[in-house]
Amino acid sequence: MSTTQQLQDFVTQVRRDILRQVHQVNSGHPGGSLGCAEYFSVLYQEVMDYSTDFKMDGQNEDLFFLSNGHISPVFYSVLARSGFFPVDELNTFRKIDSRLQGHPTTHEGLPGIRIASGSLGQGLSVAIGAAAAKKLNNDDKIVYTLHGDGELQEGQNWEAIMYASGNKVDNLIATVDYNKKQIDGATDDVLALGSLKAKFEAFDWDVIELKEGNSCDAIKSALAEAKSRTGKGKPVVILMETEMGNGVDFMMGTHAWHGKAPNDEQLTSALAQNPETLGDY
Amino acid sequence: MKTYNNKGSVDTRSGFGAGLEELGKKNANVVALCADLTGSLKMDAFKKNHPERFFQIGIAEANMISMAAGMTIGGKIPFTGTFANFSTGRVYDQIRQSVAYSNKNVKICASHAGLTLGEDGATHQILEDIGLMKMLPGMTVINTCDYNQTKAATLAIAEHDGPVYLRFGRPKVANFTDENQTFEIGKAVQLTEGQDVTIIATGHLVWEALEAAKELNEKGISAEVINIHTIKPLDEKAILESVAKTKCVVTAEEHNFLGGLGESVARTLALHKPAPQEFVATEDTFGESGTPAQLMEKYGLNAKSIIEKAQKVIKRK
Numbered sequence: 001m002s003t004t005q006q007l008q009d010f011v012t013q014v015r016r017d018i019l020r021q022v023h024q025v026n027s028g029h030p031g032g033s034l035g036c037a038e039y040f041s042v043l044y045q046e047v048m049d050y051s052t053d054f055k056m057d058g059q060n061e062d063l064f065f066l067s068n069g070h071i072s073p074v075f076y077s078v079l080a081r082s083g084f085f086p087v088d089e090l091n092t093f094r095k096i097d098s099r100l101q102g103h104p105t106t107h108e109g110l111p112g113i114r115i116a117s118g119s120l121g122q123g124l125s126v127a128i129g130a131a132a133a134k135k136l137n138n139d140d141k142i143v144y145t146l147h148g149d150g151e152l153q154e155g156q157n158w159e160a161i162m163y164a165s166g167n168k169v170d171n172l173i174a175t176v177d178y179n180k181k182q183i184d185g186a187t188d189d190v191l192a193l194g195s196l197k198a199k200f201e202a203f204d205w206d207v208i209e210l211k212e213g214n215s216c217d218a219i220k221s222a223l224a225e226a227k228s229r230t231g232k233g234k235p236v237v238i239l240m241e242t243e244m245g246n247g248v249d250f251m252m253g254t255h256a257w258h259g260k261a262p263n264d265e266q267l268t269s270a271l272a273q274n275p276e277t278l279g280d281y
Numbered sequence: 282m283k284t285y286n287n288k289g290s291v292d293t294r295s296g297f298g299a300g301l302e303e304l305g306k307k308n309a310n311v312v313a314l315c316a317d318l319t320g321s322l323k324m325d326a327f328k329k330n331h332p333e334r335f336f337q338i339g340i341a342e343a344n345m346i347s348m349a350a351g352m353t354i355g356g357k358i359p360f361t362g363t364f365a366n367f368s369t370g371r372v373y374d375q376i377r378q379s380v381a382y383s384n385k386n387v388k389i390c391a392s393h394a395g396l397t398l399g400e401d402g403a404t405h406q407i408l409e410d411i412g413l414m415k416m417l418p419g420m421t422v423i424n425t426c427d428y429n430q431t432k433a434a435t436l437a438i439a440e441h442d443g444p445v446y447l448r449f450g451r452p453k454v455a456n457f458t459d460e461n462q463t464f465e466i467g468k469a470v471q472l473t474e475g476q477d478v479t480i481i482a483t484g485h486l487v488w489e490a491l492e493a494a495k496e497l498n499e500k501g502i503s504a505e506v507i508n509i510h511t512i513k514p515l516d517e518k519a520i521l522e523s524v525a526k527t528k529c530v531v532t533a534e535e536h537n538f539l540g541g542l543g544e545s546v547a548r549t550l551a552l553h554k555p556a557p558q559e560f561v562a563t564e565d566t567f568g569e570s571g572t573p574a575q576l577m578e579k580y581g582l583n584a585k586s587i588i589e590k591a592q593k594v595i596k597r598k
Contacts, residue, residue, distance in 0.1 A: 129351020
């Protein structure tokens with residue numbers, strides 16, 4: 001268990017890693033990555049039970065699946081700083097011959113990744129499969145997932161959502177990054193999601209609303225609450241309201257930084273707002 | 282000429298069902314997923330005898346394929362079952378990202394492939410699936426010819442580590458291969474020996490190729506029939522050895538000539554030993570409703586058509 005300050009330092013360093021990764025190759029997705037820095041940090045530093053001696057089958061470990069694979073910078077940073085691979089390897093993000101592909105993949109054998117994601121809408125189904133295998137294996141650990149809110153426009157999610165409640169997949173905690181933005185603009189303008197709470201409840205899921213999705217304490221509480229609701233016959237979802245671009249003033253309150261890297265000047269400003277805490281790679 | 286006897290016509294999908302049920306008993310890691318076609322896929326016995334390892338997904342093929350990928354992470358060997366059309370075209374991106382690119386040990390088992398699905402018509406008669414699947418890096422593609430071979434293939438793919446597409450069909454067709462055969466992935470089976478023409482066939486066209494070879498023999502033409510059950514990886518050695526002798530080839534498949542077995546054979550020959558080739562396949566067209574026999578006749582996928590193409594290709598030598 002880390003102290004609140006240690007966790008906040010971790011988050012700050014993760015933000016720096018995100019910004020520096022995308023800046024270096026002038027590509028990648030900083031907005032959603034920054035918005036989920038706290039979630040990933042809490043999940044890997046506080047919540048999940050896992051071994052960094054990576055084994056694909058993950059038996060008797062909690063598993064995590066990132067469905068919205070484009071926020072790979074935050075995933076890579078947190079995996080590296082949690083001990084899955086050397087932090088220096090973040091320097092290879094999106095470069096030729098790298099294990100850190102633009103979107104996460106098992107293809108290059110990067111420890112911590114169990115499925116390719118990037119083409120949206122597949123992660124929940126994969127996680128349900130992994131959760132079903134855990135039950136067959138009498139493995140009582142939990143499967144965690146993260147999804148974009150815009151990603152829920154993909155129809156496959158609703159196949160999976162229907163399946164999970166219909167089949168009592170109750171060793172699964174899905175989280176939706178509810179930042180209400182996607183590449184083309186506000187989700188309400190692109191394709192309105194309506195009430196996600198009402199939708200999930202109509203599909204018979206147990207819904208937890210997390211209004212402060214950029215507060216480590218609030219995330220910790222929500223995940224603990226979610227865990228306490230597992231094993232009760234219903235899949236659990238956390239609707240986690242976040243700020244896209246969180247922690248960098250000019251990236252917040254807009255969808256503009258969904259898939260755009262900062263220039264040199266913008267990077268300097270963004271890093272100044274997030275001073276080095278654990279050492280840059 | 283070596284001849285083969287039909288031990289009684291039966292559908293290849295029943296061979297899959299029998300193989301799956303046997304796997305259920307033999308291998309505790311085998312799980313089966315089905316998208317609301319349990320009866321059509323002959324998965325009832327597995328469902329009845331191993332209910333805890335049978336997953337009824339409902340009419341949600343995308344969820345089925347990605348779930349199967351997830352199950353492999355827990356060490357399971359998932360066999361998915363639905364029609365060939367819904368096993369491939371409908372879920373191509375799920376297969377590409379979650380199965381092939383992620384190198385997951387999923388067995389995609391597809392019934393009702395091709396025209397012989399019959400009366401349901403073109404919406405269900407996929408003739409492009411071999412092409413779609415063989416283009417995916419790392420995907421093994423198998424199209425079996427009869428009940429016994431389909432059963433043997435079903436058992437064999439459980440032992441193979443990696444994604445597999447297993448294609449079979451709906452109609453009752455001649456069952457002529459050995460009951461206790463060993464199925465070797467990627468290994469062609471030479472059925473008859475001949476000097477004048479090589480007939481390379483897959484799936485339901487293998488029996489038609491044997492019937493064609495019999496008639497050709499009566500006309501004084503000696504045909505070498507090769508059963509290519511594995512389209513990828515292709516047994517290039519067997520093909521090249523035979524064509525080195527006969528100097529020409531007819532390929533036969535229940536599939537579009539674009540993307541099918543014929544193109545794989547043509548590539549092999551072009552790279553190593555160019556030779557005249559004729560294609561028995563559908564010609565860039567959709568199917569339609571009708572009985573399997575009517576459709577195979579109308580679209581030129583039978584022994585008669587193989588004979589015509591064989592006579593034509595011999596003249597091109």
